[in-house]
Amino acid sequence: MSDLIKEIQKRKTFGIISHPDAGKTTLTEKLLLFGGAIQEAGAVKSNKIKKGATSDFMEIERQRGISVATSVLAFEYKGHKINILDTPGHKDFAEDTYRTLTAVDSVIVVIDVAKGVEEQTEKLVQVCRMRNIPMLVFINKLDREGKNAFDLLDEVEQKLGLSVVPLSLPIGMGSDFQGIYNIWENNIQLFLEEKKQKVGESITFDNINDTSIDDAIGSKAAQTLRDELELVQSVYPEFNRDDYMKGDLQPVFFGSALNNFGVRELLDAFIEIAPMPQPKESDVRIVKPEENVFTGFVFKIHANMDPKHRDRLAFVKIVSGTFKRNENYLLVREGKKMKFSSPNAFFADKKEVVDESFPGDIVGLHDTGSFRIGDTLTSGEKLSFKGVPSFSPEHFRYINNADPLKAKQLAKGIDQLMDEGVAQLFTLEMNGRKIIGTVGALQYEVIQYRLEHEYGAKCTYEPLSMHKACWVEADEKSEEFKEFSRLKQRFLARDKYNQLVFLADSSFTIHMTQEKFPNVKLHFISEFKNT
DSSP states (O other): OOHHHHHHHHEEEEEEEOSTTSSHHHHHHHHHHHTTSOSSOOOSSOSSOOOOOTTOOSHHHHHHTSOOSOEEEEEEETTEEEEEEEOOOSGGGHHHHHHHGGGOSEEEEEEETTTBSOHHHHHHHHHHHHTTOOEEEEEEOTTSOOOOHHHHHHHHHHHHOOOEEESEEEESOGGGOOEEEETTTTEEEEEOOOOSSSOOOEEEEOOTTOHHHHHHHOHHHHHHHHHHHHHHHHHSOOOOHHHHHHTSOEEEEEOBTTTTBTHHHHHHHHHHHSOOSOOEEBSSSEEOTTOSSOEEEEEEEEEOSSTTTTOEEEEEEEEESOEETTOEEEETTTTEEEEOSOOEEEETTEEEEOSEEOTTOEEEEEOSSOOOTTOEEESSOOOOBOOOOOOOOSEEEEEEESOGGGHHHHHHHHHHHHHTTSSEEEEETTTOOEEEEESSTHHHHHHHHHHHHHHOOOEEEEEOOOOEEEEEEOOTTSHHHHHHHHHHGGGEEEOTTOOEEEEESSHHHHHHHHHHOTTSEEEOOOSOOOO
């Protein structure tokens, strides 16, 4: 077996998604803890523990206790190389999450036991279903009072349209929570210690009818567990890996990430069943991981990973072949060759230079402004990967410079932050005023904060009531287009890549414009045009 195939089989690349506050970042921390990558976990919310979560490395994330950017973490576990992409849950940062889903081979959906399926979870699961990404569900926070396990399984099936199969069951809940029964391995894990930050000791029973279980958890709880297991066997299908891989069946695990319950079980089952790196469709053909030639694509750009060096990193997911340091690769959109002397592998905010990386891995390439989100890198073949979305913004504000002496810093800061895809910049044709469009209102705070703290520039905003940004596709020499431009000149702008955009103030305006100018096409573009 070739070395490349061995490396591919070792790798698992997945994303963690959920509604805000369901415990994604805490689960990420605990996966690292069980994987031996860190010795002590930092709680995201607890005030007692001063250590921040490893994956929340931006200052604003630590202050708010939320994730605002996807972070990449990698660790080794039982001979596997695991790459986790911890995504923001907050809907205002959904765009980052949607793009990240193009770079994963499977997903863990985290659900809060008390709140059940929430709005953002529904949207994200819809994107995964559209792409047939294999999903595994982790029902979290069992140390708190919440919904009955079977009610939750029904809710997941109905609201998310999934077919579930429980692979573990909780014993009790809230103050009565004693551990979990692992259906996947047929054993019970009872946790004795409440060491939230370190891994506690556990007792294991292999036989469900073992009478010592009654002594350990009480005969009432033991009987309830036996009844529930019987119910699971009669109601739910058996786990079938092919169905899971096709996105037709979703295994469910229960646990409490904060207290380390159920995390190891999740991780052990995950490395057995989750897919290794998968083929990806390009505009020319389907690219398979085991091909010898390198291909990869940029799904995220992050400015100022290291505030001391003002560096900009492009995150590249490797799709096929081996990526080697100091070799020439083709940036397809520009048609130019580039080589990288210090590609990084990630561990949240820690980075190390790697000589070679394999399909499934995420590498960070130092970027001087050459890359855009959605760019494809290859060993020479001209192909582009599809499916990195860019949404029409829903919020619009004028941006003004609050410190005239820092105009240069402000321009540079806006330029770099827009490259990251946190928001979109539109410049009005009529007067050159700059408008920032975002998917969520919280993005404005993040932009303002980062401009000040990372670029030393201050900005203010002015409200602007707009409904949608529509990208214009038309024959610019036609009379129809000239008439359209004359009538709509107040609402025409250019985006960062100089494409013409029509800023519409209502859905009625869009409808009337399309009727009046049938040959002027308006797009709420969902993919970056590689023009």
